[in-house]
Amino acid sequence: xxxxxxxxxxxxxxxxxxxxxxxxxxxxxxxxxxxxxxxxxxxxxxxxxxxxxxxxxxxxxxxxxxxxxxxxxxxxxxxxxxxxxxxxxxxxxxxxxxxxxxxxxxxxxxxxxxxxxxxxxxxxxxxxxxxxxxxxxxxxxxxxxxxxxxxxxxxxxxxxxxxxxxxxxxxxxxxxxxxxxxxxxxxxxxxxxxxxxxxxxxxxxxxxxxxxxxxxxxxxxxxxxxxxxxxxxxxxxxxxxxxxxxxxxxxxxxxxxxxxxxxxxxxxxxxxxxxxxxxxxxxxxxxxxxxxxxxxxxxxxxxxxxxxxxxxxxxxxxxxxxxxxxxxxxxxxxxxxxxxxxxxxxxxxxxxxx
Numbered sequence: 001x002x003x004x005x006x007x008x009x010x011x012x013x014x015x016x017x018x019x020x021x022x023x024x025x026x027x028x029x030x031x032x033x034x035x036x037x038x039x040x041x042x043x044x045x046x047x048x049x050x051x052x053x054x055x056x057x058x059x060x061x062x063x064x065x066x067x068x069x070x071x072x073x074x075x076x077x078x079x080x081x082x083x084x085x086x087x088x089x090x091x092x093x094x095x096x097x098x099x100x101x102x103x104x105x106x107x108x109x110x111x112x113x114x115x116x117x118x119x120x121x122x123x124x125x126x127x128x129x130x131x132x133x134x135x136x137x138x139x140x141x142x143x144x145x146x147x148x149x150x151x152x153x154x155x156x157x158x159x160x161x162x163x164x165x166x167x168x169x170x171x172x173x174x175x176x177x178x179x180x181x182x183x184x185x186x187x188x189x190x191x192x193x194x195x196x197x198x199x200x201x202x203x204x205x206x207x208x209x210x211x212x213x214x215x216x217x218x219x220x221x222x223x224x225x226x227x228x229x230x231x232x233x234x235x236x237x238x239x240x241x242x243x244x245x246x247x248x249x250x251x252x253x254x255x256x257x258x259x260x261x262x263x264x265x266x267x268x269x270x271x272x273x274x275x276x277x278x279x280x281x282x283x284x285x286x287x288x289x290x291x292x293x294x295x296x297x298x299x300x301x302x303x304x305x306x307x308x309x310x311x312x313x314x315x316x317x318x319x320x321x322x323x324x325x326x327x328x329x330x331x332x333x334x335x336x337x338x339x340x341x342x343x344x345x346x347x348x349x350x351x352x353x354x
Contacts, residue, residue, distance in 0.1 A: 005131045006255075012129030015185070015200070016178055020053035025182040043181045056082070057340045060333075063091040070097040074151065075118070079107035080256035080323045083331035083342040084298050101154060106258055107323040117148040120259075124150040126171040127193065133213070134197040135188050233346045234334040235297075241348035243280075243316050245294060247327045248344070250319040257321035272303035272325040275317040276351065281307045284353060291354040294318065296347055299329030302354055316351055320344075 005011055017024040027036045029052045037048045054062060056078070062068035064087070071092070078088050092098055092111050100112040109115045123144040129135045144150075152174055159166040168174050172190050179185050184200040187207045192198060198209040218224075237244055252268045253260040260266060274292050276284075286292055290305045294316065303318065303325055311317050318327040334343040 002131055008130065009128045011131050011133065012127065012135070015129055015182065020055050020058075023181075024178065025184060039181065043177065055340055057335055060088065060091045063095050066094065069095065070099075071095055072099045072101070073108060073112075074101040075103075077102070077106045077108045077256040077258055077323075079111070080320065080326050080328065083328050083344065084333045085326045085329040086299055087333055101151065102258065103148070104258055104262070106256065107326075116154055117146060118154065119144040119148045119150045123148065124171075126150075126152070127175065129200075133199045133210070135185070135193065135200065136197040137190070137193040231336075234332055234343055235346075235348045237314060237348050241296060241350050243294075243314055243349045243351050245296065245316050245318060245327075245330050245347045245349040246311075246345045247318055247320050247331055247347075250321065253319065253321040255321070256323065261321065269319075269321075272301060272318065272322045272327065273306050274303045274351070275306045275308050275311050277311050277313050277315070278307050278309060279313055280316075280351070281305065284351065286351075286353050293352050293354045294330060294349050295352075296330040296332075296349045298332060299326075301325045301327060301329055316349065 014022070015024065015026075021029050023029060023036050023039065025039075027039060029036050029048065033048070040046055040048045054068075056076075059068055059071060060078075060082070063071065079085060079092070082088050089111070092108070097114075098112045099114045099116065100106070100109040101116040101118050102109055103118055103120050105115065121138060122141045124138070125140050126138050127135050128138055150171075152168060152171055156166050156168050168177075175185075175188070175190060179188060183203055185202065187202040187204040187209075188198050188200065189205065192205070199211050200209070201207075201213075202209045235241075249255075250269055252265045257266070261270075274294055276286065276292070281287070286305050286307070288305060288307045291302055292305045293300060293302050295301075301318070318330070320327040328344075330349055331342060331344055331347050335341060336343075
């Protein structure tokens with residue numbers, strides 16, 4: 001079982017602790033506190049903060065109620081990707097200080113007090129870890145434009161300015177610290193990666209890596225399947241909002257379009273469209289290419305109608321790549337209790353010809 005991740009280095013980010021309750025190597029701050037404290041002291045010479053961090057969902061809630069004063073956003077564009085765009089704007093504007101680090105001046109960066117220009121994947125050295133646990137070297141292909149710098153360099157310089165004694169001079173030195181902190185990466189060096197990817201766990205430099213994690217059984221024996229409890233949708237179609245809007249991606253763009261809308265593929269789909277069933281389109285007197293207005297209890301967007309039987313009756317599909325007409329203006333700030341995944345797929349809307 002190999003679930004595909006939404007981005008190319010999600011696995012690597014999780015491996016090194018980019019989650020509010022997890023340290024590098026998947027040490028839980030709450031349930032494994034003594035182990036976590038010992039590892040931080042041993043490798044970093046510091047103390048573990050008393051509480052876990054906040055998820056993105058909790059950060060936005062805290063920004064809204066004023067308990068979160070500042071936010072540093074790297075490579076994320078919540079003004080396009082996150083639910084209830086108007087609520088996102090309200091939260092970010094309520095902050096006392098917002099820093100955004102990204103390749104371009106995104107919709108979120110336009111709200112920032114400080115924008116830090118970052119280098120792209122083609123302009124920096126480092127590693128990516130894919131969903132198969134393969135740690136792969138990436139190599140700088142071109143120079144960064146203007147003042148853009150690699151993420152590790154920006155963070156290091158900010159830390160130094162804040163009084164921290166961080167002495168990273170390259171991605172290689174960052175990897176050396178990862179090796180000390182994360183046992184699964186213990187045998188992964190830049191020298192070995194020059195020969196090809198290595199799959200963790202790779203505990204020492206003599207270990208060949210682990211292409212298949214479980215060959216005979218899982219640590220607890222056979223796979224365990226857990227039933228999911230069905231949850232009633234947060235809202236259902238009614239007389240005022242008779243359609244269900246489902247929000248997703250198109251083939252020609254990735255995520256919030258920060259890069260793909262600046263590439264030749266942007267010529268194929270350059271603005272928001274709304275897929276609608278032929279029977280619904282006929283009833284509403286909507287023709288292919290007409291401008292339509294889609295509204296929910298949270299917001300309103302306009303896009304070009306595409307009549308197709310890909311969507312069932314009483315449902316419309318909208319891609320979320322377009323910040324000038326953000327489809328997520330329609331979505332509600334309702335989340336799965338465990339994963340905190342927003343309810344992007346079930347939102348009651350009204351559709352009418354503009």
